[in-house]
Amino acid sequence: MKEDFIEQLKNHARDVRPSAEWFSVTKQHLASYMRLHPQSTKPAYQATGISWQYIIAPLRSMTRLTPAFIALGAIVIFGTISATAYSSLPGDALYSWKIGINEPVESLFAIGSAQRAQFQVTLVDRRLTEVSEVLAHGGNTGKNSATARVQLEVQTVKARTQIARVASQNNEAALDVAINLDAKLKAHRELIHLLETKTVDDTQTEVRDTISSIEKTSTAIATSIAELEKKNQDSAENSISETDHASLIQDKIKDLDGHIAAIIDSIKAIPDDSPLKMRAEEQFSSVQKLRTHIDALEAAKKYSDALKEIHTLTASVADVEALLTITAKASNDVKRVITGNTQIPPDIAAPDAPASSSARFNPTVSIATDKTQYAPGETMIVQVEASNASSLSFAMSWRTGCQSNYRFDAPVNITEQNCIQVMTQVSVAPKSSHAWIFKATAPRAVGSHTVFGEIFTYGKARGVFTVADGIASSSLQTHPQL
Structure with a gap:
């Protein structure tokens, strides 16, 4: 039945032809379009064999991009002024900018x-x-x-x-x-x-x-x-x-x-x-x-x-x-x-600004577990430590109270959730260290596991421990910095 229907359509299509009236109307439309849009007989001007279009087109594109360049320049200028104003004091030229523009913008966050x-x-x-x-x-x-x-x-x-x-x-x-x-x-x-x-x-x-x-x-x-x-x-x-x-x-x-x-x-x-x-x-x-x-x-x-x-x-x-x-x-x-110590150098940055990279404390970061082997779900202690091997005291500082955290078997995105919330600054004495201690639950999957630790903005470390039924060890296992 389907084949019969298709054959009928083919036969009907052979009988469909444009009418004389359709030919006449179409011819009139084409003639009218040609009169309104005559073809130019003047050759395009080429001074050196290169069309002006190739020169003018990029200039037109640049003109369209001008607002974007202006906006980008304004952002750069605004950012430069704002950064400079950050360290200004009462009496400085940019102090009004600091309290009138910078700080209201900060408050929006x-x-x-x-x-x-x-x-x-x-x-x-x-x-x-x-x-x-x-x-x-x-x-x-x-x-x-x-x-x-x-x-x-x-x-x-x-x-x-x-x-x-x-x-x-x-x-x-x-x-x-x-x-x-x-x-x-x-x-x-x-x-x-x-x-x-x-x-x-x-x-x-x-x-x-x-x-x-x-x-x-x-x-x-x-x-x-x-x-x-x-x-x-x-x-x-x-x-x-x-x-x-x-x-x-x-x-x-x-x-x-x-x-x-x-x-x-x-x-x-x-x-x-x-x-x-x-x-x-x-x-x-x-x-x-x-x-x-x-x-x-x-x-x-x-x-x-x-x-x-x-x-x-x-x-x-x-x-x-x-x-x-x-x-x-x-x-x-x-x-x-x-x-009264005149040997202390003058300031370069603002009091609240982050320390320069040359003066930044780069501690040795390590991670330790209280045992090397655990039973599934056993309570374990994870210790992340920053060591100062120099003969100077250094201060570690953060913008929030979150300083350190750990994670099992996944090195990416160690979150700040549930991290230790203490002071936003910790001093580390010469030849000394500071430790962050966490109480954790060992994974339930039997086998080797990796523990990743991080002191935010200062460094990362990782180590390995084992989960096995009926196995325990009392040694402290320390792991090196990443």
Whole structure:
């Protein structure tokens, strides 16, 4: 049946022919088109055998690309100015660009009220650093230091306003940001106080005015912190059971112990003749006393009192961390005034800018496991270590609290999730090392496995261990840097 139908179509197609009317209409259309579009009889001009089209066409293409070149040039110019403005101080030509363009652009990347509040605290830290810089320059005081102080006061108001907004949504998050702000204010006050003892009379007046301004702000922040702590305490007492209180305290203590361990390492790395070491040790002694007192309260099951002391301990730990971090990142100009060491070279980069590659600490990174062989799913210890073989102390710094992590059987994309969150700076003493210790679960697949470790931005290492049923070893296995 299908073949018959196809044969019928073929027969019908033979009978289909254009009509005389169709031929007539088509002929008229073609004649009309030829009259409207006559063929040129003039030969194309060729001066040297090369058509002008080959010269003009690229020029036309370049004309169309002109907006792109202009945009690219504008981006390069804008980026150059912004990078230069980053290190500017009050009184410099590009300082207005820094606070009027650079920082508003940076703020766009802060998402959420808590992050925006933290960014405002970062800007307070920046304003305080600028104050120290201006005062350390000695002859660059007067009008410039007054400008720096005004900018500081304006920025602290912005930070406090943003913290209040966070408090209306998340009281605990607001408390964390407020404690951070207070710690930075106290640390910079200590640094500026050291400048006061090393500067001449005219500059000392400016220093005292700055310290007075910082202390007024600190008093206001301390009041806000007390109010936020009381709200947190009332909320915990009304909504958390005694068992949950104990669990909450243990979680907070575990986190704080990581910070305390990092502080101990940082203080050990400070030279004994540094005025900072004595001040840091004084502050840290109060941390140790609070930590011991919390253990006693927890043992006596006085959970409410222990929670109050944990809030105090959190603030004290933040104070010491801020003092160590801010002093470590102080510019050479500030350090030269404080220490009286004229051999310290002048600054090349801004205080907040990353260190140059020539001065960067390149540690030897290794990874170790507490045993060479494990049972499937057995708890294991992974240790990532940075070793300093030189005769100088070095500081390792990060933009976030995440410093190190590990991963099994996959060298790519060692994530920052679940990594140790401690200080954003760690000092490594001469001929010494710093270790990050992780508790892990051995893979369940029997056989040889690879463990990869990384100290973010500083280096990677890898090692091998075995998973087997009924096999155990007590030796520490250390693996080299990648």
